Amino acid sequence: MFSESGILHEIWSNGKARFGMIVFIIFAIIGIFGHFIYPYSPKATFVIWQPPTFAHVFGTDYEGHDVLSQFLYGTGVSLYVGASVALISVAIGTMVGMLSGYYGGIVDNIFMRFVDILLIMPTFPLLVILAAYLPPTNNTTILILSLLSWPFMSRVIRSQVLTLKERPFIKAAVISGMKGFTIIRKEILDHLMPLIIINAVYLLVGAIVAQAGLAFFGLGDLTSINWGTMLYYAQSEDAIVYAAWWWILPPGIAIAIIGIGANIFGNGITEIFGKRSGGA
Amino acid sequence: MNEVLLSIRNLNATYNADSNRSIHAIRDLNIDVLRGEVLALVGESGSGKSTMGLSILRLIESPHEIKGNITFNGVDEQVSVFDLDPYKIREFRWKKVAMVFQSAMNILNPVMRVEAQFIDTFEAHGIIDDYDKRINHYLELAGLGKKVRRLYPHELSGGMKQRVNIALALSCEPELLIADEPTTALDVVVQREVLYELRRLKEELNLTIIFITHDLGVASSIADRIAVFYAGRIVEINKKDEITNNPMHPYSKLLLSTAITLKTDKDSVLTQLEGTPPDLSVEIKGCSFYPRCPVRENACKSFTPNDQAKGEWVECIKPGAMNLKEVDNPRGERR
Amino acid sequence: MITRRYLMVRSAYAVATTFVAIIINFLLPRIIPGNPAVTILLTNFHYLPPGKVKLLEQEFGLTNSSMLYQFERYLVELFHGNLGISYYYYPETVSQVIGTHLPWTLFLLGTSISLSSVLGVITGRMLGFRAGSKTESATSTIFIGLTSLPFFWFAIILILLFAVEVPLFPVGGVFYILDTPGLNFKYISSIAYHAALPILTIVATTFPAFALTMRNTMANQNKEDYILMAKAKGLPERIISKKYAGRNAVLPVATHIILAFGYIVAGAFFVEVVFSYKGIGYVLYEAVTTKDYPLIDGIFLMITVTVIIANFLADLLYAVLDPRVELR
Numbered sequence: 001m002f003s004e005s006g007i008l009h010e011i012w013s014n015g016k017a018r019f020g021m022i023v024f025i026i027f028a029i030i031g032i033f034g035h036f037i038y039p040y041s042p043k044a045t046f047v048i049w050q051p052p053t054f055a056h057v058f059g060t061d062y063e064g065h066d067v068l069s070q071f072l073y074g075t076g077v078s079l080y081v082g083a084s085v086a087l088i089s090v091a092i093g094t095m096v097g098m099l100s101g102y103y104g105g106i107v108d109n110i111f112m113r114f115v116d117i118l119l120i121m122p123t124f125p126l127l128v129i130l131a132a133y134l135p136p137t138n139n140t141t142i143l144i145l146s147l148l149s150w151p152f153m154s155r156v157i158r159s160q161v162l163t164l165k166e167r168p169f170i171k172a173a174v175i176s177g178m179k180g181f182t183i184i185r186k187e188i189l190d191h192l193m194p195l196i197i198i199n200a201v202y203l204l205v206g207a208i209v210a211q212a213g214l215a216f217f218g219l220g221d222l223t224s225i226n227w228g229t230m231l232y233y234a235q236s237e238d239a240i241v242y243a244a245w246w247w248i249l250p251p252g253i254a255i256a257i258i259g260i261g262a263n264i265f266g267n268g269i270t271e272i273f274g275k276r277s278g279g280a
Numbered sequence: 281m282n283e284v285l286l287s288i289r290n291l292n293a294t295y296n297a298d299s300n301r302s303i304h305a306i307r308d309l310n311i312d313v314l315r316g317e318v319l320a321l322v323g324e325s326g327s328g329k330s331t332m333g334l335s336i337l338r339l340i341e342s343p344h345e346i347k348g349n350i351t352f353n354g355v356d357e358q359v360s361v362f363d364l365d366p367y368k369i370r371e372f373r374w375k376k377v378a379m380v381f382q383s384a385m386n387i388l389n390p391v392m393r394v395e396a397q398f399i400d401t402f403e404a405h406g407i408i409d410d411y412d413k414r415i416n417h418y419l420e421l422a423g424l425g426k427k428v429r430r431l432y433p434h435e436l437s438g439g440m441k442q443r444v445n446i447a448l449a450l451s452c453e454p455e456l457l458i459a460d461e462p463t464t465a466l467d468v469v470v471q472r473e474v475l476y477e478l479r480r481l482k483e484e485l486n487l488t489i490i491f492i493t494h495d496l497g498v499a500s501s502i503a504d505r506i507a508v509f510y511a512g513r514i515v516e517i518n519k520k521d522e523i524t525n526n527p528m529h530p531y532s533k534l535l536l537s538t539a540i541t542l543k544t545d546k547d548s549v550l551t552q553l554e555g556t557p558p559d560l561s562v563e564i565k566g567c568s569f570y571p572r573c574p575v576r577e578n579a580c581k582s583f584t585p586n587d588q589a590k591g592e593w594v595e596c597i598k599p600g601a602m603n604l605k606e607v608d609n610p611r612g613e614r615r
Numbered sequence: 616m617i618t619r620r621y622l623m624v625r626s627a628y629a630v631a632t633t634f635v636a637i638i639i640n641f642l643l644p645r646i647i648p649g650n651p652a653v654t655i656l657l658t659n660f661h662y663l664p665p666g667k668v669k670l671l672e673q674e675f676g677l678t679n680s681s682m683l684y685q686f687e688r689y690l691v692e693l694f695h696g697n698l699g700i701s702y703y704y705y706p707e708t709v710s711q712v713i714g715t716h717l718p719w720t721l722f723l724l725g726t727s728i729s730l731s732s733v734l735g736v737i738t739g740r741m742l743g744f745r746a747g748s749k750t751e752s753a754t755s756t757i758f759i760g761l762t763s764l765p766f767f768w769f770a771i772i773l774i775l776l777f778a779v780e781v782p783l784f785p786v787g788g789v790f791y792i793l794d795t796p797g798l799n800f801k802y803i804s805s806i807a808y809h810a811a812l813p814i815l816t817i818v819a820t821t822f823p824a825f826a827l828t829m830r831n832t833m834a835n836q837n838k839e840d841y842i843l844m845a846k847a848k849g850l851p852e853r854i855i856s857k858k859y860a861g862r863n864a865v866l867p868v869a870t871h872i873i874l875a876f877g878y879i880v881a882g883a884f885f886v887e888v889v890f891s892y893k894g895i896g897y898v899l900y901e902a903v904t905t906k907d908y909p910l911i912d913g914i915f916l917m918i919t920v921t922v923i924i925a926n927f928l929a930d931l932l933y934a935v936l937d938p939r940v941e942l943r
């Protein structure tokens with residue numbers, strides 16, 4: 001068993017996990033403070049299609065927006081969507097997974113059939129059709145992505161709870177007369193922490209990519225400025241033809257870096273907790 | 281023809297399990313295996329018996345290490361196993377020395393039918409004709425029917441897998457067969473059948489067998505000679521009757537009394553060997569049995585054994601000194 | 616060895632999932648308040664012949680008949696392959712539009728998935744052999760990076776590099792408009808030429824993940840008893856790596872490929888958009904941007920059902936690959 005600070009310390013002491021953490025921290029800083037430090041308003045317009053200059057470090061886009069300002073601003077929006085989806089899915093998924101895994105029974109059964117069907121159903125067309133019919137706002141996007149994410153999360157949690165249930169320390173807790181809910185809160189949740197962390201990170205990054213994908217496809221709130229809409233307008237306004245790489249590169253590289261960060265972080269977490277039997 | 285089929289000199293095997301731990305599973309081991317004999321290796325689990333078997337086939341691979349000399353005096357040629365080039369070692373394996381592995385459960389390729397695992401062996405050794413006849417023959421020798429051929433490993437029981445392993449081991453007519461606990465995973469009835477089968481095959485095929493077991497009872501029912509393993513060394517080796525009737529090394533005695541006790545279940549000074557074998561990742565000085573030995577004395581700590589691979593020897597400064605009935609503390613508890 | 620029970624469970628799930636997709640398809644246009652489809656229909660398409668309007672009204676549940684009756688009508692139409700009429704491609708029906716563009720997507724997907732699987736297995740096997748070496752860890756790191764790239768962004772970069780900066784390949788399209796379709800060399804090579812970059816994108820972003828799975832299982836093969844046995848039997852290295860290690864390591868990769876199926880389809884759609892490759896993905900993009908709801912609905916249903924069937928077939932194929940699948 002370990003405390004919260006213990007787990008953070010353990011993560012920090014692993015090189016890969018630390019690398020991932022640093023990536024997230026940097027993006028978080030950009031996301032939170034980007035709103036205050038961008039050089040121009042992201043909506044202000046200048047000369048269009050300008051390659052990088054000292055005045056516009058990342059150049060300008062088809063309407064003359066400063067790309068750096070858009071990027072700094074957009075990072076916050078992209079992270080907001082990603083973090084919200086991760087938070088909602090983790091919360092619901094963990095809760096349902098624990099209850100379903102610990103108590104089993106008919107609810108568990110119905111729920112598992114539901115997840116099975118979702119597993120077979122290809123996600124992307126479903127995303128598209130839902131996003132096409134629902135009002136195009138960022139919150140709708142968050143809602144749809146969460147709706148499709150939590151069942152998988154809960155399944156992962158559920159199967160881990162099933163194996164935890166067979167462990168001696170849980171059995172001992174049951175014998176000692178501890179209440180089911182107390183056991184879940186005190187014993188099981190602690191041991192699920194690595195799994196929850198790793199999935200939260202994947203969900204976060206997955207949601208950022210999915211949001212960008214939807215936006216790129218012309219879905220969701222196209223008036224919002226984020227990594228996805230930047231790429232959408234780059235594509236639809238023929239940035240390729242203008243060879244405006246300064247516009248295309250920042251959001252794409254950001255997505256790639258955060259994706260790489262998540263993968264490496266995941267490897268690190270598996271290294272830390274995989275060794276120990278309580279692992280992810 | 282040389283009566284020594286296989287001679288092992290100064291064998292050392294080290295497992296580099298991870299970067300900071302090396303396990304010296306075999307330490308300066310010498311032994312001769314005589315043509316046509318059944319030599320049993322007996323000892324607790326972890327004493328290095330399997331490692332010796334694997335070393336003969338040179339199957340201890342990087343990052344693990346083996347050193348020393350193993351000479352095989354085959355009918356047609358004498359080879360030094362550790363000097364063989366990659367092609368020659370491939371030829372040597374299975375054709376000269378075959379092995380029945382300890383864990384039969386996962387020893388067959390799960391995605392290939394049984395017969396295919398015979399055929400690729402034949403192909404590897406240039407046997408190109410009569411596949412059908414050969415496979416049927418060896419399956420029958422191992423007590424299996426033809427229908428096994430078309431099955432996948434997961435369709436076989438544990439005993440059947442072990443028999444397939446035996447049939448495979450015989451299929452290239454090796455001169456030496458290493459049988460590593462071939463009966464451990466089996467129930468008593470099947471165990472007896474397999475033992476019987478092996479003895480019969482030995483006579484029929486003129487085999488030499490190294491039979492590995494942790495069970496002295498099983499060893500004495502099949503072996504001509506018995507070598508007692510402890511902590512990566514042979515602490516005593518002799519004819520079967522000598523070892524079972526008149527063991528000289530304290531460890532052999534305790535092992536024997538364990539076997540007898542298990543068999544007869546009558547009161548005895550000893551029911552189980554107490555204590556644990558030494559940690560093989562640290563260097564052992566003096567007699568390795570010292571911490572558990574009921575008759576140890578100070579001199580044992582500085583005793584450096586040097587066996588000569590003679591047909592019989594005991595690695596103890598006072599062989600035969602221990603008399604079980606008189607020992608007041610047979611379990612070797614610290615006084 | 617596929618048991619009947621397994622087949623039944625699998626197909627039951629496939630049917631159930633298809634049914635769920637159909638229900639979603641039926642309900643969404645009817646329950647969303649202020650149906651955008653209706654608005655579009657009434658504002659932009661008032662020039663449709665009255666007969667068509669009625670048909671579309673029916674399709675969007677504008678008639679006053681009960682939901683159950685509507686659902687019945689909907690199912691009957693569906694069974695006749697009638698998915699409605701496209702706004703954007705008017706007067707073509709949705710089925711016609713799908714029929715014209717689907718083959719290109721299938722071509723793109725079929726080629727990419729085959730290439731990507733083969734490449735993933737081969738490179739993964741090589742990495743598995745060298746597990747722990749410098750080359751291997753460098754390659755694996757690059758692969759992790761490649762798997763993190765979004766399809767569409769990678770596609771854009773490829774175009775930028777190989778179609779705009781160094782114009783080796785066309786910026787978009789399926790073939791040159793001037794080519795006459797048929798089994799002639801010029802037409803076929805034109806198709807290959809146009810498909811090269813899209814396929815490269817899909818393959819490059821998908822095979823590294825397969826390779827990494829293969830690498831991991833391959834590296835673990837060394838611990839397997841049957842590998843030790845194969846060595847003891849004196850089998851040549853080549854046979855061991857292929858028939859023993861490789862053959863067994865491929866199984867998790869096959870599972871991975873099957874699971875990644877829907878993901879690759881989605882990826883192909885993005886790639887089509889970037890390359891203006893007129894397959895289903897591009898058409899879906901057009902439908903989304905022009906709010907062509909019947910087309911969106913139709914494509915949703917078609918893709919969902921296709922992926923479900925493909926997954927089902929892949930499951931059966933897997934069972935052939937792994938004799939242990941008793942398929943309970």
Ligand SMILES: Nc1ncnc2c1ncn2[C@@H]1O[C@H](COP(=O)(O)OP(=O)(O)O)[C@@H](O)[C@H]1O
Nearest residue numbers: 295297303305324325326327328329330331332
């Ligand atoms: N592959 C391996 N990696 C690391 N250590 C090993 C390996 N195989 C065996 N060992 C260790 O070497 C010692 C001897 O093992 P083994 O030869 O299997 O003994 P036995 O067959 O007598 O039970 C034991 O301590 C065992 O833990």
Ligand code: SF4
Nearest residue numbers: 567573576580596597
């Ligand atoms: S040498 Fe000494 S300690 Fe070792 S077995 Fe003999 S009597 Fe016991």
Ligand SMILES: [Mg+2]
Nearest residue numbers: 329330331382
């Ligand atoms: Mg052993």
